Amino acid sequence: MNTxxxxxxxxxxxxxxxxxxRTYQAFEQLxxxxxRSHGLTPPQFDVIATLGNTAGMSCKELSSRTLITKxxxxxxxxxxxxxxxxxxxxxxxxxxxxxxxxxxxxxSVFRATFPDVTGHxxxxxxxxxxxxxxxxxxxxxxxxxxxxxxxxx
Amino acid sequence: MNTxxxxxxxxxxxxxxxxxxRTYQAFEQLxxxxxRSHGLTPPQFDVIATLGNTAGMSCKELSSRTLITKxxxxxxxxxxxxxxxxxxxxxxxxxxxxxxxxxxxxxSVFRATFPDVTGHxxxxxxxxxxxxxxxxxxxxxxxxxxxxxxxxx
DNA sequence: TATTGTTATACTCTATAACTATA
DNA sequence: TATAGTTATAGAGTATAACAATA
Numbered sequence: 336m337n338t339x340x341x342x343x344x345x346x347x348x349x350x351x352x353x354x355x356x357r358t359y360q361a362f363e364q365l366x367x368x369x370x371r372s373h374g375l376t377p378p379q380f381d382v383i384a385t386l387g388n389t390a391g392m393s394c395k396e397l398s399s400r401t402l403i404t405k406x407x408x409x410x411x412x413x414x415x416x417x418x419x420x421x422x423x424x425x426x427x428x429x430x431x432x433x434x435x436x437x438x439x440x441x442x443s444v445f446r447a448t449f450p451d452v453t454g455h456x457x458x459x460x461x462x463x464x465x466x467x468x469x470x471x472x473x474x475x476x477x478x479x480x481x482x483x484x485x486x487x488x
Numbered sequence: 489m490n491t492x493x494x495x496x497x498x499x500x501x502x503x504x505x506x507x508x509x510r511t512y513q514a515f516e517q518l519x520x521x522x523x524r525s526h527g528l529t530p531p532q533f534d535v536i537a538t539l540g541n542t543a544g545m546s547c548k549e550l551s552s553r554t555l556i557t558k559x560x561x562x563x564x565x566x567x568x569x570x571x572x573x574x575x576x577x578x579x580x581x582x583x584x585x586x587x588x589x590x591x592x593x594x595x596s597v598f599r600a601t602f603p604d605v606t607g608h609x610x611x612x613x614x615x616x617x618x619x620x621x622x623x624x625x626x627x628x629x630x631x632x633x634x635x636x637x638x639x640x641x
Numbered sequence: 642t643a644t645t646g647t648t649a650t651a652c653t654c655t656a657t658a659a660c661t662a663t664a
Numbered sequence: 665t666a667t668a669g670t671t672a673t674a675g676a677g678t679a680t681a682a683c684a685a686t687a
Contacts, residue, residue: 409647433646462634482511
């Protein structure tokens with residue numbers, strides 16, 4: 336009633352935010368150990384997973400999808416290049432741009448790791464029906480859109 | 489129908505996992521810029537937020553709540569100590585253990601940053617009713633429990 | 642002039658494991 | 665012997681900003 340506006344507002348989303356963070360952290364903990372067992376770091380896996388099932392993309396697009404800033408991305412790509420998992424070549428149309436794609440070995444790693452990482456969640460979600468999974472996914476998507484809208488302006 | 493078991497299973501949770509990661513990343517992006525504007529890193533904020541509204545706790549407990557491993561935690565606490573935001577003193581009962589708590593300056597920082605960070609989500613969630621917020625929070629909690637159960641054994 | 646990506650710098654976090662001191 | 669934390673080491677990610685090449 337006479338709780339300050341700011342205070343009430345904060346209380347409203349606090350529980351949700353905390354729970355989102357905790358849920359993600361739990362997932363992170365589960366997936367990170369799986370990722371490392373394949374000899375990758377989480378950011379490296381992020382790149383592999385983003386490139387998987389695509390023809391490839393520019394560093395700019397890869398950066399915006401993974402949320403890894405361009406300066407950092409160069410280093411991450413260097414290490415994946417050393418491992419032979421990606422190729423990086425100049426775009427013929429715009430020679431400022433680099434086209435990054437999985438090599439066939441990178442694709443093998445993608446096919447081995449991605450199902451393994453997500454697959455470890457399936458046991459956890461076994462109790463949920465397809466309908467419930469769909470529902471939760473939609474809820475999260477809505478949440479994400481709300482946050483993204485707040486980010487852009 | 490004749491899709492392999494593993495394949496079907498992966499497909500089931502893949503969309504949900506991707507959406508959870510993306511939603512969290514969007515939140516991370518929003519909160520991280522707020523956190524840094526207060527002169528903290530995300531792990532440092534994590535510690536401040538965990539200590540906030542408590543009397544303090546051991547490094548062990550802090551480590552298990554933040555998911556920061558003990559070796560890393562020492563460094564993070566060192567930096568917060570340098571900033572004068574926490575105190576670290578030997579526990580009288582068990583002299584192997586350290587009791588970590590916010591200083592009054594740390595508490596001020598907590599009170600300034602925590603509402604600011606979570607508050608930036610309130611605009612995003614303004615369209616949701618209290619009931620919906622509650623519902624989504626409960627859904628996430630269920631998801632987390634499912635993942636945590638998978639982690640422990 | 643603007644954009645794409647690299648390089649340079651300095652710092653923080655991370656995993657891992659050996660170590661100290663208490664219990 | 666086991667536990668709480670620190671220290672040591674090496675690597676990886678991060679922010680930031682200056683830079684080169686191309687548009």
